[in-house]
Amino acid sequence: MDDGLGGGSGAVATRPERRPRNQDRRGGRHQAALPFPSGLVPLSHYREMVMAETNRRGMNKPGQLSSMGLVIRQKEPKNLETPFGQVDSFLTPTELFYIRSHFPTPSLDVASYRLKIDGAVQNPLSFSYEELRQMPSETRVATLECAGNSRVFLVPQADGAQWELGAVGNAEWTGVPLANLLERAGLREDVREIVLEGADRGTPKEPPIPPNPISYARSLQRDKAMGREVLVAYQMNGHDLPQDHGYPVRAIVPGHYGMASVKWLTRIRAVREPFRGYWQTSDYGYWDDVEGVPIRRALGEMQVKSEIARPGVYETISPNASYTIAGAAWSGESEVTEITVSTDGGKTWSPAEFIDPAQRHAWRRWKLDWLTPQKPGLYTLLARAQDANGCVQPDRHDPNYGSYVINHPLPIEVLVDDRGSCS
Secondary structure: OOOOOOOOEEEOOOOOOOOOOOOOOOOOOOEOOOOOOOOOOOHHHHHHHHHHHHHHHOOOOOOOEOOOOOEEEEOOOOEEEOOHHHOOOOOOOHHHOOEEOOOOOOOOOHHHOEEEEEEOEOOOEEEEHHHHHHOOOEEEEEEEEOOOOOHHHOEOOOOOOOOOOOOEEEEEEEEEEHHHHHHHHOEOOOOOEEEEEEEEEEOOOOOOOOOOOEEEEEEEEHHHHOOOOOEEEEEEOOEEOOHHHOOOOEEEOOOEOHHHOOOOEEEEEEEOOOOOOOOOOOOOEEEEEEOOEEEEEEOOEOOOEEEEEEOOOOOEEOOOOEEEEEEEEEOOOOOEEEEEEEOOOOOOOEEOEEOOOOOOOOEEEEEEEEEOOOOOEEEEEEEEEEEOOOOEOOOOOOHHHOOOOOOOOOOEEEEEOOOOOOO
């Protein structure tokens, strides 16, 4: 048994995004209602049910693979998903790391590249690529997850890229701490946020549509931007960033959803008022409740989550045999401390074993050795994580997050059949 996602453990975590005050964790319009009854389903019925469910989810045939081995969710701009069940290592191989793009990939000339720092600063600055590379660097391991990861599990189906389990990855990032650059620029005392702007530019497709093309930009609260963990990165897993991952320079914001880690970074702007850009409000936002009044807020910290990598959806395995269920778990600013697994649709839960030690901002792989049932049929597997702050994955998706933050236990249906193969 290797120590990968096929029998591994975990991810590290952070305090999840604050839940709207009046939101019932169990309620919601988009719910991950189990498509089959929990536990056993007679074999005589399973094939018909599986076909109906795969057709409904659009999973009746394998997703198209790119030349790198990623699953294509959108050809252009590139939105490619990691085949989650194939990742065995603590660090996701660069060639298997998911790609999320909002506009076509820009091509930047390193020789003429400049990173500008301006706005409410005492000393506006501009750095070349070589100047950034010559500065003292630090290396961090951080998990990035697209805020829409696992969207395919929402019922009814939600708009947006139909990510399954693989819009998440764990990599080693090297670069200059953002705080070092901001200190050199000298933030004004009344600065509230730091806006990160990329070179990718275009017109969003979702309303409200801006009147003119815009650059992709997101902001960070001042305190987060000054955290030593936030990097202006130029390397991924020990090598220069690939173009689709932000070459030559990108931001890495550990603990936050991936949309905060702006790629092709060209400008850092200090602002005195909350940034209200398209990607901060119209998209990547959620509804909070303040004294009965709905308030739109920007998504930020990742929420605690776990996923089952193996077995895969509708995999056939042998009865009365040993099978190692495996996956990964992660959170935002806190560490994942517990992981439990259910093999009967949530009726009972058993503790799983972490493979990786707790490490802030990095996932932890986990595994559980399962003696499969003697009686053939369809079974529903679930995984549920808890972090050091006591936050547990909710039973259902919170509709205030729309088609984002899908962190409830995700049902993986498997067939126990004597024609299957065990592992």
